[in-house]
Amino acid sequence: MCREEEIRKLTDYVDDAIADYLSVGNPEACCEKLENVIAQGLPDEQLEPIEGKSQANFKLHPLHHLSLAAYTTLASAYRVRASQLLDLHSEMDGDELEALSLIKTSAAYSLLLAGATHRIFLSDSSLIASIANFWMNAGESLLSLARSSLLNSFVKGRLPVLNLSSLQSHKCNECSLADEFEANFFGSQAHNGGLENISKQFLNCVSSITPKVWSFLIQGHHLCKKFKDPIDSNWLQKMETSKIWGFQAHSGCTAMDSSSWDEESTGGYEAQRDTNQERKNLFKLGIHCLLYGGFLSSICYGPSSYLTRYIRNLVDGEESLTGNSSHEMD
Numbered sequence: 021m022c023r024e025e026e027i028r029k030l031t032d033y034v035d036d037a038i039a040d041y042l043s044v045g046n047p048e049a050c051c052e053k054l055e056n057v058i059a060q061g062l063p064d065e066q067l068e069p070i071e072g073k074s075q076a077n078f079k080l081h082p083l084h085h086l087s088l089a090a091y092t093t094l095a096s097a098y099r100v101r102a103s104q105l106l107d108l109h110s111e112m113d114g115d116e117l118e119a120l121s122l123i124k125t126s127a128a129y130s131l132l133l134a135g136a137t138h139r140i141f142l143s144d145s146s147l148i149a150s151i152a153n154f155w156m157n158a159g160e161s162l163l164s165l166a167r168s169s170l171l172n173s174f175v176k177g178r179l180p181v182l183n184l185s186s187l188q189s190h191k192c193n194e195c196s197l198a199d200e201f202e203a204n205f206f207g208s209q210a211h212n213g214g215l216e217n218i219s220k221q222f223l224n225c226v227s228s229i230t231p232k233v234w235s236f237l238i239q240g241h242h243l244c245k246k247f248k249d250p251i252d253s254n255w256l257q258k259m260e261t262s263k264i265w266g267f268q269a270h271s272g273c274t275a276m277d278s279s280s281w282d283e284e285s286t287g288g289y290e291a292q293r294d295t296n297q298e299r300k301n302l303f304k305l306g307i308h309c310l311l312y313g314g315f316l317s318s319i320c321y322g323p324s325s326y327l328t329r330y331i332r333n334l335v336d337g338e339e340s341l342t343g344n345s346s347h348e349m350d
Contacts, residue, residue: 026062026078033057034086038093047097047104054090054097055243082247083136091133095161098126120170121240127161128237128244131230134158134309135250138223152316156327159309160334162233166302167337192304194228195221197311204315204323205332215319222312227251229308232301310334 034057041050056063061079080087102122105115134154141151165171191198200218230251238244314331321327 023078029062030057030078030080030086033062034090038089041093041097045100047100050097051094051101054094058087058090059243059246083140088133088137091129091136095126095129095133095157098122098129099161102126116170120168123165123168123170124237124239125241125244127158127165128234128241128250130154130158130161131234131237131305131309132244132247132250148316149320152313152320154313155309155316156313156331159306159311159313162302162306162309163334166299166306171299192225192308195225195308197222197225197308197315201311201314201328201331204318205328218312218315222308223251226305226308229301229305233298233305236298236302307335 034054037050037053037057041047058080080090099122102119105119105122108115134151134157137147137151137154141147195218197218231249234249238247310331314328317325317327
C-alpha cells in the first residue's frame, strides 16, 4: 500500500471512530479503536497484503493532526465513561476506583493535548485561540480531579482547606500569572506581561510540576505511559530518533504487549504515595493551566471576556467543575 493510500485509510479510520462516538455514543469502543490506531497503526484487516513481503504499517506521529484529534476525543470519551459508571453504580467501591482511573486518564489526555499543541503553537501563533481552549480544558480537568470526592474514598487525609476568597491565595512565587490575571480582571495594567515572558514563566512552572503528577495520572494505562512527559519534548525527540512512530513492518504486537512498551513496576504504588501532596500538585498545575489559558484568551477576546469571569469562578470553586466544557468563541 502506498503512503498516500495508507494516510487516507488512517484518516478515514480515525474520522469514522470519532463520528461513531458522536452519533452512537459508545465511548468504550471509541477508546479502544483510537488507542489501538495510535499504538499500532491500522488494524490488520485494513492493510493490503503484499505477496512475499511483510505488511507495511504507518504509525501516527504524536503531533500529527489525527493524533491531536484522537487525544481530544479520548479526553471526552474517558470522562463520559466515568460519568456513566458512577451513574450506574454510585455505591460500589470497585466501580468508584475504576471511575477514578477513567477520570485520571481523561485529565492525562487533556494535558497531553495541551502540551502537544503548545509545541506547534511556538511556531504558529495563529493557533492561539485553540491553544487557550486546550490549556483551559486541561486546567479544569485537573482541578476537578484534585477536588474530587472519589480521592477521599481511597486515601487518608484530604486536600487542606484553601482560602478561596482571593486569587492571591493561589499565587505562585515563581511566575506572574496570577498578577497578570488579576490585572486583566480589574482592568488595570500589569507590568510583568508580554506573551513571550509569560509563556516562558508558565512553561518553567508546569515543567517543574508535571513530573510530580504525570505518573499518578497515567498509572495502569499502557498507552499513556509511552508519553514520558506531556510538557517536556525530550521524549518526543527520542521517539523520532528511534523511529518508533515512523514507517515500520507490522509486527503483530498489541498496545498492551509488555514486550513492546517500557513498563515500570507499580506494585503498592498508591500506598506509597503522599496523596495529600499529590492533590496539592494537581491543584497547582490546574491553576497554572487555567490562568495561562485565560491569559491567552484575553489576548484573543480582550480582558473583559466572559472567560475571565468563568476562570475566576473556577479558581474560587464557584463554578461546577465538570471538565467537559468547550471555551472557544464563535
